[in-house]
Amino acid sequence: MTDAIHISASLEDYIEAIFHIVQEKQAAKPRDLAERMKVAGSSVTGALKMLADKALINYTPYDIITLTPAGKAYAEDVVRRHEVLRDFFVNVLAVDYKAADEAACGMEHSVSKVILERLVRFAEFVEVSPCGGKDWISGFRDHCERNAIMKMSELKPGDKGVIAAVTAQGEIAQRLVDMGLVKGTPFKVLRKAPLGDPLEIQIRGFLLALRKQEAECVSVEKKAGK
Amino acid sequence: MKAQKEIIVALAGNPNSGKTSLFNAIAGTHLKVGNWPGVTVEKYEGYVDYKEYRIRLVDLPGTYSINAYSPEEIIARDFIAGKKADIVVNVVDGTSLERNLYLTTQLLELDPKMVVALNMYDEVEKLKIAIDFKMLQKLLGSHVVPVSAVKKTGIEALLDHVVRIYENKIAVPRDKISYSEEIEEELTELQGLIETDIPLSAKFSPRWLAVKLLENDQFAYSLAKESPVWVRLENKLPGILNTLEGRLKERVAQHIAEDRHAFARGAYKETVKTEHEEKKTITDHIDSVVLNRFLGVPLFLFIMWLIFQITFTFGEVPMGWLESFFAFLGDKVSALLPEGVLRSLVVDGIIAGVGGVVGFLPNILLLFLGLSFLESTGYMARAAFVVDRAFHKIGLHGKSFIPMVTGFGCSVPAFMACRTLKNRGDRLATMMVIPFMSCGAKLPVYILLIGAFFPASMSANLLFAVYMFGIIVAVLSAKLFKSTIFKGRSEPFVMELPVYRLPTLRSVLMQMWIKAWMYLKKAGTVILAVSIVVWLVCNFPVNGKLNLEYGARIEAVKQDKKATDAEKAEAAAALENELAASQLEYSFAGRTGKVIEPFIKPLGFDWRLGVALTAGFAAKEVVVATMGTIYALGEAGENESLTARLRNDPAYNPAIALALIVFVLLYVPCLSATSVFHQEGGELKITLFYIGYTMVTAWLLSFAVYKVASAFI
Numbered sequence: 002m003t004d005a006i007h008i009s010a011s012l013e014d015y016i017e018a019i020f021h022i023v024q025e026k027q028a029a030k031p032r033d034l035a036e037r038m039k040v041a042g043s044s045v046t047g048a049l050k051m052l053a054d055k056a057l058i059n060y061t062p063y064d065i066i067t068l069t070p071a072g073k074a075y076a077e078d079v080v081r082r083h084e085v086l087r088d089f090f091v092n093v094l095a096v097d098y099k100a101a102d103e104a105a106c107g108m109e110h111s112v113s114k115v116i117l118e119r120l121v122r123f124a125e126f127v128e129v130s131p132c133g134g135k136d137w138i139s140g141f142r143d144h145c146e147r148n149a150i151m152k153m154s155e156l157k158p159g160d161k162g163v164i165a166a167v168t169a170q171g172e173i174a175q176r177l178v179d180m181g182l183v184k185g186t187p188f189k190v191l192r193k194a195p196l197g198d199p200l201e202i203q204i205r206g207f208l209l210a211l212r213k214q215e216a217e218c219v220s221v222e223k224k225a226g227k
Numbered sequence: 228m229k230a231q232k233e234i235i236v237a238l239a240g241n242p243n244s245g246k247t248s249l250f251n252a253i254a255g256t257h258l259k260v261g262n263w264p265g266v267t268v269e270k271y272e273g274y275v276d277y278k279e280y281r282i283r284l285v286d287l288p289g290t291y292s293i294n295a296y297s298p299e300e301i302i303a304r305d306f307i308a309g310k311k312a313d314i315v316v317n318v319v320d321g322t323s324l325e326r327n328l329y330l331t332t333q334l335l336e337l338d339p340k341m342v343v344a345l346n347m348y349d350e351v352e353k354l355k356i357a358i359d360f361k362m363l364q365k366l367l368g369s370h371v372v373p374v375s376a377v378k379k380t381g382i383e384a385l386l387d388h389v390v391r392i393y394e395n396k397i398a399v400p401r402d403k404i405s406y407s408e409e410i411e412e413e414l415t416e417l418q419g420l421i422e423t424d425i426p427l428s429a430k431f432s433p434r435w436l437a438v439k440l441l442e443n444d445q446f447a448y449s450l451a452k453e454s455p456v457w458v459r460l461e462n463k464l465p466g467i468l469n470t471l472e473g474r475l476k477e478r479v480a481q482h483i484a485e486d487r488h489a490f491a492r493g494a495y496k497e498t499v500k501t502e503h504e505e506k507k508t509i510t511d512h513i514d515s516v517v518l519n520r521f522l523g524v525p526l527f528l529f530i531m532w533l534i535f536q537i538t539f540t541f542g543e544v545p546m547g548w549l550e551s552f553f554a555f556l557g558d559k560v561s562a563l564l565p566e567g568v569l570r571s572l573v574v575d576g577i578i579a580g581v582g583g584v585v586g587f588l589p590n591i592l593l594l595f596l597g598l599s600f601l602e603s604t605g606y607m608a609r610a611a612f613v614v615d616r617a618f619h620k621i622g623l624h625g626k627s628f629i630p631m632v633t634g635f636g637c638s639v640p641a642f643m644a645c646r647t648l649k650n651r652g653d654r655l656a657t658m659m660v661i662p663f664m665s666c667g668a669k670l671p672v673y674i675l676l677i678g679a680f681f682p683a684s685m686s687a688n689l690l691f692a693v694y695m696f697g698i699i700v701a702v703l704s705a706k707l708f709k710s711t712i713f714k715g716r717s718e719p720f721v722m723e724l725p726v727y728r729l730p731t732l733r734s735v736l737m738q739m740w741i742k743a744w745m746y747l748k749k750a751g752t753v754i755l756a757v758s759i760v761v762w763l764v765c766n767f768p769v770n771g772k773l774n775l776e777y778g779a780r781i782e783a784v785k786q787d788k789k790a791t792d793a794e795k796a797e798a799a800a801a802l803e804n805e806l807a808a809s810q811l812e813y814s815f816a817g818r819t820g821k822v823i824e825p826f827i828k829p830l831g832f833d834w835r836l837g838v839a840l841t842a843g844f845a846a847k848e849v850v851v852a853t854m855g856t857i858y859a860l861g862e863a864g865e866n867e868s869l870t871a872r873l874r875n876d877p878a879y880n881p882a883i884a885l886a887l888i889v890f891v892l893l894y895v896p897c898l899s900a901t902s903v904f905h906q907e908g909g910e911l912k913i914t915l916f917y918i919g920y921t922m923v924t925a926w927l928l929s930f931a932v933y934k935v936a937s938a939f940i
Contacts, residue, residue, distance in 0.1 A: 172296055175294055176296070177721060179291045186488070191514075194612050194613055195521070195524050207323050208723065211722070212615065212619070
């Protein structure tokens with residue numbers, strides 16, 4: 002039974018890799034494995050021996066590697082954990098695929114069966130729940146795409162954002178508002194002046210220059226990405 | 228002739244909306260430039276005859292809004308709210324409609340008879356921007372006429388609209404700009420109250436007053452306070468504002484502004500279709516070079532250098548012509564007038580004095596031509612953007628650089644150029660340091676002194692050092708002023724960088740001419756008066772005894788039978804020069820020189836330099852002229868002999884020369900510049916401080932330079 006066997010996280014990564022290679026090529030060679038895992042050939046040999054000791058793989062030096070039935074079951078379990086986590090990150094948490102894949106790789110080893118099942122059920126529930134649904138998730142995605150509120154002066158050239166509020170008082174506030182810097186207005190930071198200070202933004206179809214000092218008085222929601 | 232009816236038309240719009248070009252396109256030949264009363268904001272007026280009307284145009288200052296935060300906004304508001312115009316033409320930039328419509332919303336609220344001139348329509352078509360005019364008209368409740376000031380299209384149609392709206396022949400049903408429901412409820416109540424005061428409602432739009440009261444506008448409050456309904460308003464307003472703030476969860480004025488922007492954005496979205504939203508424009512391409520991290524500053528310096536090269540190299544030729552013209556004029560007048568006081572006044576006083584100023588006209592014209600070109604292409608705003616950081620460090624504003632650079636040419640236009648700075652502290656601080664930017668008239672003094680006392684190999688470096696010294700004093704002074712007397716928050720740098728446009732030759736020349744004319748008018752009238760005064764103090768009182776004595780001696784020389792004619796003339800001229808020198812010593816100017824001698828003794832200067840420096844109050848080039856006269860050389864033009872004379876005079880040495888250069892560089896600019904400073908500064912106290920500061924700085928630094936130089940040389 003797979004439940005009885007417990008191997009380390011790195012060995013799980015090996016068995017997962019063997020599973021993928023076998024799926025692609027029927028059999029795996031140590032060299033393929035070293036390449037895929039980006040490790041030295043010597044460390045592969047050690048890991049393979051340990052997996053062979055646990056009867057998860059069939060391995061003799063200088064021969065091809067295959068999974069034993071127990072090994073295959075174990076590997077499928079790891080892959081499933083990986084996929085569930087990744088899909089949850091992508092579909093529910095609106096994380097992009099690559100980042101989700103990497104995170105799943107790190108977490109797959111420690112997630113218990115119970116938690117895993119609950120994540121799967123939660124994803125199903127969100128889709129069918131009356132107050133959830135696809136819109137709810139895409140709403141959440143939009144919510145995430147707006148990063149936390151920050152000062153306009155903290156943005157870099159190329160960043161886009163939406164004005165959240167003008168926090169200045171008096172004349173400066175009036176000037177900024179008159180130039181169209183009001184809540185909800187999208188803008189883009191174009192560049193900084195050669196000496197580094199005033200910055201230039203594009204807003205409402207025109208170009209506006211303002212000093213850092215003034216940009217500090219404008220809080221914005223930064224849009225993710227460029 | 229039939230009496231014409233007049234229609235007063237006010238042009239209102241954003242800066243860079245092409246308002247001035249439209250104004251020029253309509254009333255180009257009948258232009259009057261003046262000042263709005265009490266403020267240093269230029270006022271352009273003109274007229275055009277159309278059908279049976281004379282349409283008088285008033286170009287209101289360009290503003291982004293009318294909230295009474297700047298003198299420009301107050302002028303625009305008073306003019307329109309006070310119903311001084313029969314028709315308001317709102318000029319909007321068709322290529323930047325969304326932003327331009329914000330001002331339109333505010334204008335509409337003032338409820339004037341209005342027509343929107345959608346300018347730059349040629350560009351709109353070129354950029355394939357489709358505008359639904361019918362819809363826009365309906366949304367704004369105002370006629371919209373496409374025009375192009377540059378291509379001069381649509382102007383007839385615009386004038387036609389003006390006339391027909393004036394005659395009440397056409398009108399568009401006006402829809403009010405709706406605010407959020409919460410605000411509208413309170414507005415209706417306030418408006419109802421205001422309407423009970425019939426005279427006030429006739430003068431100002433009740434709805435506008437109601438909105439402005441909610442915005443906490445001082446002007447609206449002052450109007451309301453004089454009304455009988457104030458008793459009731461006073462009770463209601465605090466409550467209304469409190470409830471609103473609670474319901475809106477932000478300041479009411481802020482919310483109103485947001486609503487206006489939302490309306491402008493909505494109107495824009497509903498009426499304008501553009502093909503490419505994010506296409507890289509020509510402006511982007513130019514800016515990626517001009518504002519490049521590495522190229523930005525060198526390019527800026529290069530452009531400034533180029534303007535100065537052009538100003539001084541090309542300016543020299545016509546300057547020479549003008550000089551010879553005035554010399555010729557002087558000769559002709561001398562021949563026409565009998566010898567005596569009148570001839571001396573006209574030739575030595577008026578023609579020489581005015582000629583001296585007008586001689587600078589080619590330089591000034593070229594400088595203004597360059598600056599106008601930079602301004603109308605859109606580079607000027609970029610230049611301010613590039614240098615702002617450096618200027619902000621010393622306490623000035625990016626926009627200060629334009630006047631300071633102009634100061635190298637002449638302080639008069641430089642002081643006038645300070646008008647672009649809205650913040651009073653910034654403006655005065657900039658004006659105070661302009662005298663240290665060595666003006667063109669000081670150059671002959673440096674050339675004379677450097678030529679007389681230093682080897683030719685050093686002269687270029689020394690000259691450069693003199694200019695740098697002035698800049699350093701300016702920077703340190705600016706820092707000092709901003710941390711002491713002109714303390715306080717400086718003007719925020721919130722500035723539009725307009726789209727690059729190639730200006731028409733006509734508009735650049737027009738701008739140049741307007742500025743040059745202001746220079747001529749201001750400097751010309753003052754210089755004329757000053758020339759007469761200088762002539763008076765240098766020639767009076769007349770030493771009759773001396774005159775008689777020399778007259779006899781000259782006569783004796785002429786009768787000398789042994790000498791040839793040439794020798795006679797030479798001897799006579801020498802005596803005449805001697806007479807002029809003695810006469811000058813005897814005159815008010817000479818006496819002043821003697822009086823101030825103790826004050827300038829520590830600097831190594833004697834009374835003769837005292838006279839020259841005193842005369843320098845009139846104009847800096849007079850310093851050289853006066854020295855020429857004092858050294859009994861007659862004409863100031865003969866610099867070589869004056870140079871030799873100075874060099875050989877045991878009373879002078881290089882240390883004194885350096886001290887004198889520093890003094891001339893720093894001490895108070897000429898009277899015409901000072902009078903312009905006074906006009907622009909607006910306070911006697913400030914003008915006196917400016918005179919005191921420049922004099923004290925000049926004296927102290929001159930003294931230091933004299934002592935240090937004496938120790939080394």
